[in-house]
Amino acid sequence: MNGPRFVPLTCPNCGGNLFGRAADVVACCLPCRSAWLVDGAEPRTQRVLTVDLQPADTAGAPLALPFWASPAVAIPAFESARPLSLARAVSRVLGSWPARPGLPDPPPLGTRIAPAAAGRIARLAGLPDANGPWTLLVVPARLAGTRLRIAGLDGLPCYAEDVSEASALLARLAERKTPTAAR
Numbered sequence: 001m002n003g004p005r006f007v008p009l010t011c012p013n014c015g016g017n018l019f020g021r022a023a024d025v026v027a028c029c030l031p032c033r034s035a036w037l038v039d040g041a042e043p044r045t046q047r048v049l050t051v052d053l054q055p056a057d058t059a060g061a062p063l064a065l066p067f068w069a070s071p072a073v074a075i076p077a078f079e080s081a082r083p084l085s086l087a088r089a090v091s092r093v094l095g096s097w098p099a100r101p102g103l104p105d106p107p108p109l110g111t112r113i114a115p116a117a118a119g120r121i122a123r124l125a126g127l128p129d130a131n132g133p134w135t136l137l138v139v140p141a142r143l144a145g146t147r148l149r150i151a152g153l154d155g156l157p158c159y160a161e162d163v164s165e166a167s168a169l170l171a172r173l174a175e176r177k178t179p180t181a182a183r
């Protein structure tokens, strides 16, 4: 299977096309700004909180990174070269981050890790046990060349490979304004 394969689902809320790929466990509806867990037979509504911060350095293209969050821990929900370090760094500051309900623009893409796996990753990272329920926590970021800047983590050097699919995600964000790209 080559190239992007879009999730052939419509939004149960508004009938709009859900934005996501077959490998994603969360698909977003851009018209009504809802998020859906699509790892089962039917889409299930997914609670979303967006961190109300921006990276201090605003160079580069905006991205929105999905994490699975429970009160004490946040686990990267995207494919990453170092998920455990990112989980520890975000979990450390999570309690001080302002957040509001709802999907941001750009929407979070590339949610590949199922919420059922988040508790296992928390244990691997030496974080407190967490069993959910998991909220999809969206963290604004900027990708400038090889540097990744994550809102609220300005002291942590991050790189493009921290988001394995970073360039593919940016390409998908560019495609969302071109309906014919859904091939």
Ligand SMILES: [Zn+2]
Binding pocket: 011, 012, 013, 014, 015, 016, 029, 030, 031, 032, 033, 034
């Ligand atoms: Zn919708």
